[in-house]
Amino acid sequence: MVRGKIEMKKIENATSRQVTFSKRRNGLLKKAYELTVLCDAQVSLIIFSQRGRLYEFSNTDMQKMIERYRKYTKDYETSNHDSEIYIQQLKQEANHMISKIELLEFQKRKLLGQGLPSSSLEELQEIDSLLQRSLGKVRARKAQLFDEQLEKLKAKEKQLLEENVKLHQKNVIGPWRGSIDQQEKHKFIDLNLDVETDLFIGLPDKHS
Template identity: 50%
Template structure:
């Protein structure tokens, strides 16, 4: 469905005007962000709503961009410069940027698989090649992540194996010490029992009590 051309005049209905403002504002902020990312441009956008509410976007720093703009205007401004010519130049720049943004928006929709009804074979082939390259990059990154996770798990396995060996060695050493200590206790008890038995050496016949008749 082809959208009709919007007339450039003030919308009289307050509700429609507010809805249009919200949609166009979000679209303008989105396009400013895309322009800054895709073209590595320094972008600063300031919007005041009819209710004097501020909306802004800056790709780096709003204050820094404004300062840079003022310095640029101050350097290029001459006493005899004509304001209408500057305005015309700015309009041409704005129109060129708007066309570039529109082309980028159309290319993005095509990459996402949208608005392909009127696309020709010549236009579809580059899009297909771009998608295939993107898939290859994504798969390569996925394999890097998998390999990294496998290496981390293997390292953790080696660490746990080492800890387990150390614990087994400690357990065997403790068991050996307890066994030796138990044997020593048994020997001590046997020696103690043997020392408690009264032994003596007698020469001759044992003494008997003789009753005197």
């Protein structure tokens, strides 16, 4: 005989409800026991009947299991609470950054001359003050770069002058030394030339 599917709703008849409770309770306790044996799991089961009677099962100390459960749920709730606080902080920081970016974009448009007709006198004075300070910084930086470039050019000029002096000295002293060497060479050659004189070696001529 095929069992019919039981509709999941409260049983109105008290007797039938009590019979079903007893059967299902025993079946649930049996399943809990099988789970502990087959899977080596720690299982604690607490059942209160409609009349308030307590039925329980545990393969370990029930009190320790309850304390363990309380600690786990407390840690879990604390972790969730900390996560929610952290998420809220991130959202607040993100909103703050968005507001700051929008303000910077608004100030940028003002500095670029956009939306000036809607600006008040105080805002225009503040923009003018910001531009003056920025212009002062730009000019100071420009002057610094100009001075650095000037110093580099002066150093380069000094180096070129020194090189020019060295080249000039080399060109002047070199030919002068060459002319002295040539004179000494010619003088040495002249000393070895034959010179015609009236002197001769031998007996004098008798007719002289």
